[in-house]
Amino acid sequence: TVYPDQYEASKKVANKIKEIILQKQSIGKNAVLGLATGATPVDVYAELVKMHKEDGLSFKNVITFNLDEYYPMQPDSKQSYVAFMDENLFSHIDIKRENIHIPDGTLPKEDIANYCLEYENKIEEMGGIDLQILGIGRTGHIGFNEPGSAPNSGTRLVTLDDLTRRDASRDFGGKENVPTKAITMGIGTIFKAREIILMAWSRKKASIIKKAVEGEISGKVPATYLQLSDNVKFVLDREAASEL
Ligand code: GLP
Numbered sequence: 001t002v003y004p005d006q007y008e009a010s011k012k013v014a015n016k017i018k019e020i021i022l023q024k025q026s027i028g029k030n031a032v033l034g035l036a037t038g039a040t041p042v043d044v045y046a047e048l049v050k051m052h053k054e055d056g057l058s059f060k061n062v063i064t065f066n067l068d069e070y071y072p073m074q075p076d077s078k079q080s081y082v083a084f085m086d087e088n089l090f091s092h093i094d095i096k097r098e099n100i101h102i103p104d105g106t107l108p109k110e111d112i113a114n115y116c117l118e119y120e121n122k123i124e125e126m127g128g129i130d131l132q133i134l135g136i137g138r139t140g141h142i143g144f145n146e147p148g149s150a151p152n153s154g155t156r157l158v159t160l161d162d163l164t165r166r167d168a169s170r171d172f173g174g175k176e177n178v179p180t181k182a183i184t185m186g187i188g189t190i191f192k193a194r195e196i197i198l199m200a201w202s203r204k205k206a207s208i209i210k211k212a213v214e215g216e217i218s219g220k221v222p223a224t225y226l227q228l229s230d231n232v233k234f235v236l237d238r239e240a241a242s243e244l
Pocket of ligand 1: 142
């Protein structure tokens, strides 16, 4: 779906999230959301905060799993996705702390493989993800699944692409300060979600959106794997859709 601008598009996505939360509330169940970071979902989170403050939307029955985190990364570092989620969403709503899951960037390397399996298991235990929201990196990554990622990949430690590190350099005051690795849910993990919404705004994303939607399905552009699923929706502004 193409919207005139990212604000209108973000409102629609926030409304969809609200619907899921309310529907689950009405049957006494938890809503399980897969969340993303980056500039793209910021207005969705702002809209959800507004719904909480102005309309009393409660997040007490919401469980969240974030896609990824840099590695290594301390949660109290200002570039961490923990800090990002707190600042943009969690500190403004009534979600229970124990319901928030973000990959742990502080683990010793030898513990990561087990931790990643546990992350997957936890998602299953909670009943699976009802809605996964995604942005897209200019390499075609979703989460931090860079080119070369397998379609059935699970949560794991990955090496970041050079372009991804360059794109993140502003946040870190130079590319040399951007971690070279990250822990990310896999393409296979993302695919298990019952619904997936990928959002992209601005001309900067137009060429990768063209590849993701119309290009040959290949690990060279991991987002092309989304073409294989019926449960995926792309929500774009006019500029991001301009090459389709
Ligand atoms: C980061 C995140 C991705 C995100 C991408 C795009 O690398 N790990 O989940 O989709 O960047 O970022 P932005 O939304 O800022 O364009």
